[in-house]
Amino acid sequence: MHHTTVLLIEVGALLLVLGLLSRLSRRIGLSPIPLYLLAGLAFGHGGVLPLSASEEFFEVGAEIGVILLLVMLGLEYSASELVGNLRAAAPAGLADGLLNALPGAAFGLLLGWGWVGAIVLAGVTWVSSSGVIAKVLADLGRLGNRETPVILSILVIEDLAMALYLPLVTAILSGQGLLGGSIALTVAVVTVVAVLVVAIRYGHVISRMFSAQDPEALLLGVLGLTLLVAGLAAGLQVSAAVGAFLVGIALSGPVAHNATELLSPLRDLFAAVFFVFFGLNTDPRAIPPVLLPAIALAVVTMATKVLTGYLAAKRVGIALPGRWRTGLALAPRGEFSIVIAGLAVGTSLVNPQLAPLATAYVLVTVVTGPMLARLPDFAWFKRWLRRQAARGLPPAAATE
C-alpha cells in the first residue's frame, strides 16, 4: 500500500480508539490521560499491535500538543493574577517544591541515575496536574470552597516555577552541564520577568494585534504566534513549552477568552496525540521491572503532597476537613510530569528506565489521585476527622 494510505488508516484508527476511550473515561468519571498512555503502550514498540507508518506524524503532533497544553495554561491566567498570587502564596509554593521535588531527586540518586536523572525525577514528582485537579474540583462542586484558592495558587506557583525549571532541564539534557544550565536559567528568569512586566503594562497592545471578532484570523494568528515564539525559544535553549506559556500569559481580555475557545478542540486533539506518543515510545516490557519502584515513589510523593496541602491550608486558617481536602486534591500528577520525562527520553544522559518509570508513576497517581480526592466527602472520613478534632480540643469545646 502507499505510505500515505497506511498513514491515514493508522492515524484514523488510533484517533477513533482514543475517542472511544475518552468516552469510556467520562462514563467512569476518570481522567482520559491514563487511557491515552495505555493506548500508546499497546500500539508502540513491543506493544500488542505496533504502528509504524504514523510515527513521524505522532512525533510532530506530540510536539504541537505540548505547546498547545502550555499556551492554554498561560491563557487561563492573567499576568496580574500570577504576580498578585506570587507574594501571598510564595511560602506554600516553596514548601511544595521542597517537599515534593526532594523525594523525587533522592529517589533518582537511590536508583543510581546520577544527578541529571535526579533533577529530572525531581520535576516529575514536583508538579501536580493543573488540568486533572481543576476538573476534579469542578466535578466535586468544590469551586466555592474556601480551601480552593489555596489549591489554585499552589498550581499557579508550580506553573510559574516550570517556566524556570524547564529551560534548566532542557539545557542540562542537551549536554551543556551546570554552566549551560545556569545561563539558560538566567535567560529564562529575564525572559519571564520581561514578559510579565510587558503583559501587565502593555497586554492590551499585544492583544490588539488580533481581532477577537474574526475567528479564522484569531485562530491562525494566535496559533502562528505561539508556534513561532515556541520555536524561537527552543532555538535559544529556553524550551519551546515555556515560550508557549509566556504567549498565553501575554494575551488578555476578550482575545484571550475567544482564543481559549478556538484552541480548546485543537489542544484536545494534539494533547491526546502527545500522551499516545509518549506511550508509543515506551516499551511496555520495560514497565514491570520498574513497577514496584514507581508505586513506592507514588505512595511517598502523594503523601508529601497531602502534607503540602495540609500545611498550606493550615497557614491560611482553614479547618481540619479543608486541610485534608486541599492535600488529597493535589495528589494527581499528569501532563507536566510526562512533559518533563518526555524531554529526557532519548538523551544518553538519563537512564532509559526513566520513561517507563514516569509512565507507571503518572498512571498510578492520575488514577488514584482523583479517587483519593473524594475521600473527605465520605461519612466515615468525616466521623474520623471529628474524632481527631475532638481529641485536639479541650473537652468543653469538643462537646458542642
Added chain:
Amino acid sequence: MRVRVEQTALPGIGVRHDLVTTSGRRLGVVTHRNGRRDLVLYDPDDPDSCTADIPLTDDEAEALADILGASLMLGQLSGLRQQAAGLLTEQVSIPAGSRYVGRRLGDTQTRTRTGASIVAVLREREVIASPDPTFRFEAGDVVVVVGTRQGLDGVTAILAETDPDG
C-alpha cells in the same frame, strides 16, 4: 445594613464573593471567567466547604436578583411610611354588623369621601393586593388603608356603619 462581602480571586477560574448572614450561614457566588456563575451554600458544620453548588443561567440569576430586590423594596417602602410625615398605614377590620359586608368596595366611596386609599385586604391569612372597586367584602376582612390621620379615621367610621336594614 452594612454587610461585609469578601472577594477572593480564583486564579484560572474567576472570582468568588461570599458573606456570612446574621443567622451564621455562609453563602456566596462563584463567577467564572467565561461568564458562568454558581450560587454556593456552605456547610454549617464545616464552613470551609460548600454543600450546594448551583449553576445559574443568565435568566435565572436575573430572576433571583429581581425577587431579592423586590422584597428589599417592600421593606424599604414600609420604612418610608414612617419617614413620610403625616402619611400613615392602618389595618381596619370590617365588623360583622357593617353595612358593607357582602357589598362592593366601590360602594364605600372611601377615597372620594376621605382621601385615603384601600391598598390591600387581608382575608384568612391571604393578602389581596390592590383590590379593584368590584371587590366584595366579607365579615372579618381586614382592610389595609393608607392616608392621613383624618382620612384613616374617616374610613374606620365608614366601615363601621351598621346596616340600616339589619
